[in-house]
Each structure stands twice: as C-alpha cells, then as structure tokens.
Amino acid sequence: MTIYFKNAYIKNAYSVVGRNEYDISIKGDLHINDYYLSKKSFEQGESELLIKSISGLLSKCKKKETDIDVALSGDLQSQILASTLAYRNFSIPFLGLYSACATFCEGLIIGSNLLENKGINNIIISTSANNLASEKQFRFPIEYGAIRKYVNTFTATAAVSTLLTKEKTEIKIESATIGTVVDIGYNDANNFGAVMALSASKTISEHLKETNRSSEYYDIILTGDLGVYGVEILKELLRNEYKINATNIVDAGSILLKDTSVVAGGSGPVCLPLILFNKILKEKYKKILLVATGALHSKTSVNLKESIPNISHVVSLEVL
Amino acid sequence: MTIYFKNAYIKNAYSVVGRNEYDISIKGDLHINDYYLSKKSFEQGESELLIKSISGLLSKCKKKETDIDVALSGDLQSQILASTLAYRNFSIPFLGLYSACATFCEGLIIGSNLLENKGINNIIISTSANNLASEKQFRFPIEYGAIRKYVNTFTATAAVSTLLTKEKTEIKIESATIGTVVDIGYNDANNFGAVMALSASKTISEHLKETNRSSEYYDIILTGDLGVYGVEILKELLRNEYKINATNIVDAGSILLKDTSVVAGGSGPVCLPLILFNKILKEKYKKILLVATGALHSKTSVNLKESIPNISHVVSLEVL
Known part of the structure; x- marks a missing residue:
C-alpha cells in the first residue's frame, strides 16, 4: 500500500x-x-x-x-x-x-x-x-x-x-509503503534478523512494484535493523523470490556497534534514525529508501512458543 | 489540538x-x-x-x-x-x-x-x-x-x-481533539476512573473552547470508560475547573455491566465502541461527542509506584 x-x-x-x-x-x-x-x-x-x-x-x-x-x-x-x-x-x-x-x-x-x-x-x-x-x-x-x-x-x-x-526543507518525505503483518512460523527470539527479513523483502518489493522503480532508483536502501546475518537473508529473498538484485542495501544495525563484541550488530527502534541522522544524511545520498523492520512478539508469545509475526514499513526520502 | x-x-x-x-x-x-x-x-x-x-x-x-x-x-x-x-x-x-x-x-x-x-x-x-x-x-x-x-x-x-x-454514509466524523498526557500524581491502579477524569476534563474543555461550542451543542457526550465514580469526578472537574455544567455526559462503562455485581461498571478499549454501535447509534442522537479515556500505566510502573499518566482523545460525530 x-x-x-x-x-x-x-x-x-x-x-x-x-x-x-x-x-x-x-x-x-x-x-x-x-x-x-x-x-x-x-x-x-x-x-x-x-x-x-x-x-x-x-x-x-x-x-x-x-x-x-x-x-x-x-x-x-x-x-x-x-x-x-x-x-x-x-x-x-x-x-x-x-x-x-x-x-x-x-x-x-x-x-x-x-x-x-x-x-x-x-x-x-x-x-x-x-x-x-x-x-x-x-x-x-x-x-x-x-x-x-x-x-x-x-x-x-x-x-x-x-x-x-510542512515548511520546505532539504529532506522531503516523498512516499511510503505500509507493510502487512507476515509470519513464516519461525519462533526464535534470538534471531530477529531471520524473522524480519521476510516482511522486509515483501514491503520492499511491493514498494518498487507500486512505484514502478528499480532498486537502483535509490542511492541507498537503509534497513533497520536486520543485523549482519538478517540483511544477507533479505538480499537472498529479494533475489530468489522477487528477482531483485539490490546491491545498495545497507543495514543500520550492521553499522552500529560493528566494532564491538556484538556479533550480529545493533537493533531496536532507534537504530534506524540514529544511523540515518548521524551518518547517512551526512553523506551525499540523494534518494534514500528507509526500511524499518519490526518483530511483533512479546514475552507472553515467546513463552507460548508462538511464531513471531513481523512487519516492515518503507519510507522514501529525497534530499533536495 | x-x-x-x-x-x-x-x-x-x-x-x-x-x-x-x-x-x-x-x-x-x-x-x-x-x-x-x-x-x-x-x-x-x-x-x-x-x-x-x-x-x-x-x-x-x-x-x-x-x-x-x-x-x-x-x-x-x-x-x-x-x-x-x-x-x-x-x-x-x-x-x-x-x-x-x-x-x-x-x-x-x-x-x-x-x-x-x-x-x-x-x-x-x-x-x-x-x-x-x-x-x-x-x-x-x-x-x-x-x-x-x-x-x-x-x-x-x-x-x-x-x-x-470516504464514501458518504449516515455517520460523519466531523472533528477531533487530540489529548495531551497528564498526570496528577495519583497511582491507584484500582481506581482508573479517578485517574482518567483529569485528562477527560482537559480534552473536553479544550474541544469546546477550540470549536467555540457549549456542551449543549452535543446531544450526548459519551465517555469510555470512567465508570460510575469516575464520571462523577469528571462532571465535578468540568464544573469547578472549567465552569462547564454538562448534564448530557453518559459513561459507556457505567452502561455496560450495570446490572451485574461489578460495582463501578465496565472498562477497556472496547467499552466505548461497543456501547456506541450497539446502543447510542440506535437511538436518536444527531451530534455525539466521543471521549475515549486511557490510563497509561504498565505492570512495571505500578511496581515502581509511579503515578499513572493518562490521556483522553475526543471525536465529534454527526449523524446525518
């Protein structure tokens, strides 16, 4: 949508x-x-x-x-x-x-x-x-x-x-694609990247299809936060399921905390805006696709061994 | 707002x-x-x-x-x-x-x-x-x-x-007033009516002031859900703090479950729409003000003995 x-x-x-x-x-x-x-x-x-x-x-x-x-x-x-x-x-x-x-x-x-x-x-x-x-x-x-x-x-x-x-600034929010809740039946709360890659691939492909754009239309596609392994699963899903070969995907979680002992990178709702405002917007990108990914579980659902529903919303930014 | x-x-x-x-x-x-x-x-x-x-x-x-x-x-x-x-x-x-x-x-x-x-x-x-x-x-x-x-x-x-x-029907959503989070420092999670009456009085008075309407403009003001005692506190707050003498306030929680052993009435997010669609809209009201009241606490905040922030949002309906 x-x-x-x-x-x-x-x-x-x-x-x-x-x-x-x-x-x-x-x-x-x-x-x-x-x-x-x-x-x-x-x-x-x-x-x-x-x-x-x-x-x-x-x-x-x-x-x-x-x-x-x-x-x-x-x-x-x-x-x-x-x-x-x-x-x-x-x-x-x-x-x-x-x-x-x-x-x-x-x-x-x-x-x-x-x-x-x-x-x-x-x-x-x-x-x-x-x-x-x-x-x-x-x-x-x-x-x-x-x-x-x-x-x-x-x-x-x-x-x-x-x-x-409403006041015109250098950063325009051009369009957005609202994601649907999806669930592959996977329930590992220690592997959110694998959980969320599905909804990320779904909303990205919908966005590109509905706007009639290719992935190269964007200078960068910034996901947040699939982590080091999740972003590779996303690329594979896009390639295999949707024939999209996106070489410009970068994951905010994989940038944050990359030099520490945290193997798979940073996560959480602040990961994407933190990297966007403090790194990506300071570089020379003109067209940026933000892909925020969320695992929709709770302590209760984990204890019930429920699989983890997930959702991704996509926002297109234009730096004027 | x-x-x-x-x-x-x-x-x-x-x-x-x-x-x-x-x-x-x-x-x-x-x-x-x-x-x-x-x-x-x-x-x-x-x-x-x-x-x-x-x-x-x-x-x-x-x-x-x-x-x-x-x-x-x-x-x-x-x-x-x-x-x-x-x-x-x-x-x-x-x-x-x-x-x-x-x-x-x-x-x-x-x-x-x-x-x-x-x-x-x-x-x-x-x-x-x-x-x-x-x-x-x-x-x-x-x-x-x-x-x-x-x-x-x-x-x-x-x-x-x-x-x-967007299709024109008999029930038009005319305007709305978005509430702010308020907190009186009260922390009794067993008395939500008293907690939420403050934000209800605040958003109702803001709505009436900003739309330049009196409370009689509405055929009914439906709160959900202050309960039997909370709605009386709301009326008193409106009278004493805002000089609004609203005789047309009815609380959805006080209607629901009123004939059971539940002393103060029903509550929860469904209380308001349940009474709206199954009772109020079947009667002859033309102008309806909905006041949804929420206690913004959690198990954690109760254990921390935090006071309970609360919020109320107001929506004006016109039955055409």
Whole structure:
C-alpha cells in the first residue's frame, strides 16, 4: 500500500546516544554514559533519554511546546511506558504507536499524513530504547548471564526525536509503503534478523512494484535493523523470490556497534534514525529508501512458543 | 489540538461480545461464551475475538481484504499481541496503536486523517480486550482471589472492528481533539476512573473552547470508560475547573455491566465502541461527542509506584 505525500519535510533531529553506541561516526547530539540516568530503574532511565531528546530537539529548532501540534512516539516497553512517562512532562498532543523496531517509519508515515490536514504544521516523531530494559522484557536480565547466540543483535540504548514540518526543507518525505503483518512460523527470539527479513523483502518489493522503480532508483536502501546475518537473508529473498538484485542495501544495525563484541550488530527502534541522522544524511545520498523492520512478539508469545509475526514499513526520502 | 475532517465516514461495525457483556441492550453481532475461544491461553483467545470481528466486518460490508487500504489496531496486551497475532491472518497493511482504553478514538483520528490521502479509501479500526488477559497483565490473575475495591471497573471482553470510508454514509466524523498526557500524581491502579477524569476534563474543555461550542451543542457526550465514580469526578472537574455544567455526559462503562455485581461498571478499549454501535447509534442522537479515556500505566510502573499518566482523545460525530 504505497501513498504519496505533498507537504512533508524533515526539519531536524536530536539524538541522545548511549554508552556503547557512541563512536567516531555516531556522535549524536548528547552522549549519556549511565543506563539509569540517575533514576531507580532502567525503564525510567529510558524515559529520561526520551525527555532529553525531546527537549534537545525543541531547543535545537527554537520551538516551544505550544508550537508542536502533535507528537507520535513508541518504544519497546510494555504499554510503551518510556513514551508515556516522557510525554507527561510536555504539553503536546500525543498519539502512541506500537510497531516494535518499525516504529520510526510508522511515525513518519502517520506524521506525514497528519501534515495533509491544514490544522497541523509541526510534528515530533520520537522513539527510544534502553538495552537493559529490553533484554529484561524480551530475553533475560543480563545478570542471569544467559549465553547469547551468534545471531543475537544488541538493542541500542538511545533516543531520537525528529521534527516533521510542512515548511520546505532539504529532506522531503516523498512516499511510503505500509507493510502487512507476515509470519513464516519461525519462533526464535534470538534471531530477529531471520524473522524480519521476510516482511522486509515483501514491503520492499511491493514498494518498487507500486512505484514502478528499480532498486537502483535509490542511492541507498537503509534497513533497520536486520543485523549482519538478517540483511544477507533479505538480499537472498529479494533475489530468489522477487528477482531483485539490490546491491545498495545497507543495514543500520550492521553499522552500529560493528566494532564491538556484538556479533550480529545493533537493533531496536532507534537504530534506524540514529544511523540515518548521524551518518547517512551526512553523506551525499540523494534518494534514500528507509526500511524499518519490526518483530511483533512479546514475552507472553515467546513463552507460548508462538511464531513471531513481523512487519516492515518503507519510507522514501529525497534530499533536495 | 482540534482538527477537522472533510472525507471521513463510518460505514459499519462488527462487535463480538463476551459472556458477561451480552445483554438485552448490547447484543452485538456475535456472542462468545468461552474466554479461551478454544485456544490454550486467554491472550490467544483475545486474538481470536479480534479475528472474528475483522472477518465479520469484511463479510458484513461485502469487502475483501484487498479492498482495505489500511488497518489500525491496538489493545491492552503488552506489545499489542492480540492485534499482531490477529492481523498476521489478513493481508491488510497494518499500523499498530497504543493508547490503552483511548485506542478507539486514536484510531478514528489517525484513520480519518489517512482518508485525506487520495490513495486511501477504506480503513479498518479495531480494538479488543479479554478480561482474564487484562487482569493478569495489570492486576492479579483472578484465581488469586484478590479483593476488589468498590471503585474497580471490569475489563469488558469483546472485539469491535469498524469500517471508515470516504464514501458518504449516515455517520460523519466531523472533528477531533487530540489529548495531551497528564498526570496528577495519583497511582491507584484500582481506581482508573479517578485517574482518567483529569485528562477527560482537559480534552473536553479544550474541544469546546477550540470549536467555540457549549456542551449543549452535543446531544450526548459519551465517555469510555470512567465508570460510575469516575464520571462523577469528571462532571465535578468540568464544573469547578472549567465552569462547564454538562448534564448530557453518559459513561459507556457505567452502561455496560450495570446490572451485574461489578460495582463501578465496565472498562477497556472496547467499552466505548461497543456501547456506541450497539446502543447510542440506535437511538436518536444527531451530534455525539466521543471521549475515549486511557490510563497509561504498565505492570512495571505500578511496581515502581509511579503515578499513572493518562490521556483522553475526543471525536465529534454527526449523524446525518
């Protein structure tokens, strides 16, 4: 389902980057060393990350809370707690999203569409994750010392807030393809790349077909976050199932944390915007296809041995 | 933040109603007696409720999956599991929402706005709850026999799916006011009515001010779900804080389950659409203000003794 936008532009972004995520190429706007951010839990710490990214964005754009018409936010915590605890500090109309690691693109899609309404001019899209909150929620608290598989990704600790506006800027949101929920019957919560490659291949091929474009139309196709192994499965699926030989696919998770001991790379909803704003948009790409991939499981579904539904949303950016 | 819609109409709805929720006035389209729906968990049972409401809606409207451009869905389960497990069975582009019991109005708002895009014509908004999944998630599994307070509401077991369309029907979605997250510092997860009355009063007063309407402009103001005590707190807040004497407020939760042993009434995201489609729209109201109220807590925030952020979204319907 591909839709086109007339009035949607990205004005700015503010990234708060965690202890392990900060490196030479990913500096972000603010570097935080403490997973707790002086709070008593990782969950509340994540909310603080988000608060800092929202406040940071407002002051970077010289906007007041009252200048923002709507905020869209989501995260990995149950009942998107990080987002709701953060946004109670801001007097900004709020719509909560849940799309796991595909949240950033879901936000861009709904936000770009909200800008079609003449009453709406400025929108914040935000997302966050705290590695230690996510690991507890989806796998094991790290102090359990559970053995990690080589296909395990590492949820990036960060928060990114983005300002969308009708005002023409250098970054236009041109079109988007909304994904469907798919499920191959695979239930390994330690191998999200393999789980999510299916929906990524499906939405990318739909996007290219519906826009009548080839993969070379884009200077870069940025997935987030399949990890080192998942992105190879995606390329194979595109080649074998859809006859698409995309040599320009780069995975945000495979860029983030690539020099650390994390074998399969970074993951989480912030992975894609973190790499987009702090690396990709600083390079000379003109046409960028964002592919946000999400594994739609929960602790309950893992315990029920349910297979993992997954979804990918695609957004086309034009750098003017 | 009030926005207006030009092209948004409700075409139809399909309600699947649980064991205790079915009564003389609330028949719904399908009555289900089993909390499990032959699945092995309440969570998967809830997903089945949702599947039945989506399939039911499609056949009631004589639509195929491919006729639907987007589905928006959310529920109370962590990581909106009921919605994602349900929608993996449908080839419909999907956007996940989380706004607790305010989800139905959030869906109407985002959905009505998506209809402004010329590529989008038909949207499904759905939501669900299973009492036994929610009680486990937010309070105690009922077999623990924890004592309930007299202000406790009872999460309604049901699923409702609604078809939104550009095609002119009798029910027009005229405008909406998007709420902000507020928090009075109150943390009693057994008294949601008291928690949510604050945001309800705030968004209602904003809506009336921004549209330059008095409360009498509406034939009925339907809140969902403050319960028997919460709705009285709302009336008092409107009177004392905003000088609004609204005599036409009726609470969906106070209508649902009112003849049972549940003291404070029904609650949950389906409460509002269930009463709207099965009772209010069958009566002679012409101007209806929907006020969906949501408590934005989680099991984690309750254990952290965090106060409960809350949000209310308001939607104005005109019956033509």
